[in-house]
Amino acid sequence: xxxxxxxxxxxxxxxxxxxxxxxxxxxxxxxxxxxxxxxxxxxxxxxxxxxxxxxxxxxxxxxxxxxxxxxxxxxxxxxxxxxxxxxxxxxxxxxxxxxxxxxxxxxxxxxxxxxxxxxxxxxxxxxxxxxxxxxxxxxxxxxxxxxxxxxxxxxxxxxxxxxxxxxxxxxxxxxxxxxxxxxxxxxxxxxxxxxxxxxxxxxxxxxxxxxxxxxxxxxxxxxxxxxxxxxxxxxxxxxxxxxxxxxxxxxxxxxxxxxxxxxxxx
Amino acid sequence: xxxxxxxxxxxxxxxxxxxxxxxxxxxxxxxxxxxxxxxxxxxxxxxxxxxxxxxxxxxxxxxxxxxxxxxxxxxxxxxxxxxxxxxxxxxxxxxxxxxxxxxxxxxxxxxxxxxxxxxxxxxxxxxxxxxxxxxxxxxxxxxxxxxxxxxxxxxxxxxxxxxxxxxxxxxxxxxxxxxxxxxxxxxxxxxxxxxxxxxxxxxxxxxxxxxxxxxxxxxxxxxxxxxxxxxxxxxxxxxxxxxxxxxxxxxxxxxxxxxxxxxxxxxxxxxxxxxxxxxxxxxxxxxxxxxxxxxxxxxxxxxxxxxxxxxxxxxxxxxxxxxxxxxxx
Ligand SMILES: Cc1cc2nc3c(=O)[nH]c(=O)nc-3n(C[C@H](O)[C@H](O)[C@H](O)COP(=O)(O)OP(=O)(O)OC[C@H]3O[C@@H](n4cnc5c(N)ncnc54)[C@H](O)[C@@H]3O)c2cc1C
Ligand SMILES: Nc1ncnc2c1ncn2[C@@H]1O[C@H](COP(=O)(O)O)[C@@H](O)[C@H]1O
Numbered sequence: 001x002x003x004x005x006x007x008x009x010x011x012x013x014x015x016x017x018x019x020x021x022x023x024x025x026x027x028x029x030x031x032x033x034x035x036x037x038x039x040x041x042x043x044x045x046x047x048x049x050x051x052x053x054x055x056x057x058x059x060x061x062x063x064x065x066x067x068x069x070x071x072x073x074x075x076x077x078x079x080x081x082x083x084x085x086x087x088x089x090x091x092x093x094x095x096x097x098x099x100x101x102x103x104x105x106x107x108x109x110x111x112x113x114x115x116x117x118x119x120x121x122x123x124x125x126x127x128x129x130x131x132x133x134x135x136x137x138x139x140x141x142x143x144x145x146x147x148x149x150x151x152x153x154x155x156x157x158x159x160x161x162x163x164x165x166x167x168x169x170x171x172x173x174x175x176x177x178x179x180x181x182x183x184x185x186x187x188x189x190x191x192x193x194x195x196x197x198x199x200x201x202x203x204x205x206x207x208x209x210x211x212x213x214x215x216x217x218x219x220x221x222x223x224x225x226x227x228x229x230x231x232x233x234x235x236x237x238x239x240x241x242x243x244x245x246x247x248x249x250x251x252x253x254x255x256x257x258x259x260x261x262x263x264x265x266x
Numbered sequence: 267x268x269x270x271x272x273x274x275x276x277x278x279x280x281x282x283x284x285x286x287x288x289x290x291x292x293x294x295x296x297x298x299x300x301x302x303x304x305x306x307x308x309x310x311x312x313x314x315x316x317x318x319x320x321x322x323x324x325x326x327x328x329x330x331x332x333x334x335x336x337x338x339x340x341x342x343x344x345x346x347x348x349x350x351x352x353x354x355x356x357x358x359x360x361x362x363x364x365x366x367x368x369x370x371x372x373x374x375x376x377x378x379x380x381x382x383x384x385x386x387x388x389x390x391x392x393x394x395x396x397x398x399x400x401x402x403x404x405x406x407x408x409x410x411x412x413x414x415x416x417x418x419x420x421x422x423x424x425x426x427x428x429x430x431x432x433x434x435x436x437x438x439x440x441x442x443x444x445x446x447x448x449x450x451x452x453x454x455x456x457x458x459x460x461x462x463x464x465x466x467x468x469x470x471x472x473x474x475x476x477x478x479x480x481x482x483x484x485x486x487x488x489x490x491x492x493x494x495x496x497x498x499x500x501x502x503x504x505x506x507x508x509x510x511x512x513x514x515x516x517x518x519x520x521x522x523x524x525x526x527x528x529x530x531x532x533x534x535x536x537x538x539x540x541x542x543x544x545x546x547x548x549x550x551x552x553x554x555x556x557x558x559x560x561x562x563x564x565x566x567x568x569x570x571x572x573x574x575x576x577x578x579x580x581x582x583x584x585x586x587x588x589x590x591x592x593x594x595x
């Protein structure tokens with residue numbers, strides 16, 4: 001196998017591990033306003049990047065990061081770059097705001113970027129983004145590029161002239177072999193993204209960053225959009241909790257059993 | 267009729283295909299959408315479903331059955347299944363295409379949506395018709411918001427979360443029209459070489475009436491033994507939040523949440539789980555939620571009906587023991 005030229009598609013999202021109160025829903029504007037949480041790489045995209053870096057370590061090659069968005073944080077991108085990628089490609093445009101781009105439009109922009117950058121053997125994406133929870137863009141991008149796709153990878157290896165991928169299933173996993181070029185969507189079982197050293201972060205500042213534009217790519221996301229967001233509301237999940245109190249935790253446990261029996265719940 | 271725009275419910279056969287209840291739920295949901303907008307209810311089956319099985323769906327309201335075939339070597343191959351369903355959709359020209367939101371359903375649904383250049387929504391918790399227009403609701407931001415979308419264009423492909431539809435009563439004797447379609451098998455650039463089953467739980471999580479799940483606060487694999495004892499007593503199932511799975515304390519097949527199993531049992535008991543939105547998104551529709559957590563400020567108490575503040579090591583064994591006495595008494 002010759003060296004792998006890899007592309008990892010990464011998206012910036014408000015930290016999904018933030019508490020529920022950090023996600024303020026503005027119904028009027030139909031958008032989520034993050035409160036006090038930083039932007040991060042969508043977690044499965046970190047896993048995708050880790051998978052790429054490991055393949056590069058083992059087989060050589062290069063890792064390009066591609067992110068599309070509006071008002072992207074350079075600090076987040078730099079840290080990702082420092083983890084072991086070789087170059088960064090950004091498309092930062094208000095028209096690519098995350099509340100405006102649906103999966104079709106996102107995949108169309110990414111496909112245009114891939115065509116203009118050219119020549120990737122393997123494209124990796126997260127299995128789903130933490131804001132859309134959609135799991136569409138990876139498979140959609142593969143469809144648009146006309147390359148094979150394998151979803152939900154828990155392991156990606158080189159085998160012969162192609163790749164071997166273990167794909168997560170509800171009751172285990174499936175093993176696929178795919179020819180290259182191919183696209184793989186990555187699940188967290190692959191492993192966490194390594195932390196870059198301070199040294200690497202410093203050095204990453206001198207790595208190449210390319211900026212793409214929508215006009216340069218000749219793509220208009222608005223005309224690719226297939227979904228209109230008609231409303232956005234907070235979930236109604238709060239309930240009134242009856243706390244069982246007693247002199248000791250053991251007694252409280254026993255009392256809970258009695259209560260659930262009395263109420264015919266168990 | 268090319269422009270009528272029916273409602274098409276899809277059934278994926280094959281070894282990792284839909285669980286039996288899925289197509290019935292989709293038909294239940296589809297029947298409501300069809301009735302409220304005067305559209306035809308169609309079924310498309312792919313992946314080794316027999317004609318007989320397919321025709322039986324007439325008993326559940328299907329007016330037309332599209333039997334979609336490819337010559338794929340692997341009946342579970344998502345690209346072939348999507349190609350087969352695409353052939354059915356091009357023949358029927360439905361306005362709404364419904365699939366179950368399983369891993370395979372999502373894989374096939376997205377490929378189908380993009381190959382039709384159609385609006386696509388995954389993990390829908392609600393689908394309705396308003397003024398003849400489909401409206402689709404799904405959780406976003408890990409369940410911290412609910413988004414409702416309307417499609418642009420002729421068709422929308424939707425993968426529907428279990429529980430979003432209700433299976434219709436069978437009404438025997440309806441004979442649907444059968445239409446066979448076939449698709450060219452897409453070039454096989456991906457080959458299935460193996461399928462590995464991992465040890466799962468005895469009772470399927472989605473079907474259990476009682477589910478008890480352990481979180482990071484269980485501290486290790488031993489903790490889950492206490493939960494197994496409780497589940498056995500109630501003939502229920504044991505689940506977990508993500509940290510115990512990541513740490514290897516419990517099988518990954520039992521992860522409950524937005525990237526794991528979606529469950530809505532009669533009673534869900536969350537032990538040493540803080541109540542992250544991603545976890546809640548997978549069990550928030552349970553009828554009764556019970557929480558055990560040592561932190562009185564844990565968010566899980568805000569979304570539970572009953573709770574005990576305390577260490578699970580003390581609370582859970584006492585709970586199980588007392589329950590056993592009461593059940594045997
Ligand atoms: C994209 C994405 C997808 C995700 N998908 C999922 C998913 O599908 N499912 C999922 O669960 N998570 C998922 N997560 C992770 C999620 O964000 C949380 O990190 C996770 O749910 C936290 O699990 P936990 O509640 O067990 O752990 P913690 O949040 O660490 O909570 C542990 C709790 O245990 C309590 N505790 C500790 N010791 C004891 C004791 N002795 N007795 C009683 N209580 C005790 C503590 O008070 C605390 O409340 C996802 C995250 C991301 C970013
Ligand atoms: N704006 C974006 N820029 C780069 N990659 C993206 C973008 N949106 C989605 N992706 C990739 O596609 C995956 C799936 O996204 P989604 O379909 O929204 O769940 C993400 O995990 C990313 O890898």
